[in-house]
Amino acid sequence: MPDPQALNLWLEVDGKRYQDGTTAKMIFDVATIISYLSNFMSLQPGDVISTGTPPGVGMGVKPEPVYxxxxQTMRLGIEGLGEQTQKVVQA
Known part of the structure; x- marks a missing residue:
């Protein structure tokens, strides 16, 4: 990964794009997050660090929130890392 602070990321629901952002807008850069977490835990290859989400989440959609x-089918991707698709099921 040449630059983890220059990755495009997006999320679509049933083909409609709700989120479209970049890691350049993260509050803390990837190196800072990894350094901080390494003080408290041992990180291993394959570990996932949840950092939040770009603008466009359903509760922020105007005039009416979208849940x-x-x-429904969600499709999301991060440039250089790949894409995934998930189907929403009733809880």
């Missing part, structure tokens, strides 16, 4: 419903 996921059973049967």
């Amino acid at each position: 996921l419903k059973a049967g």
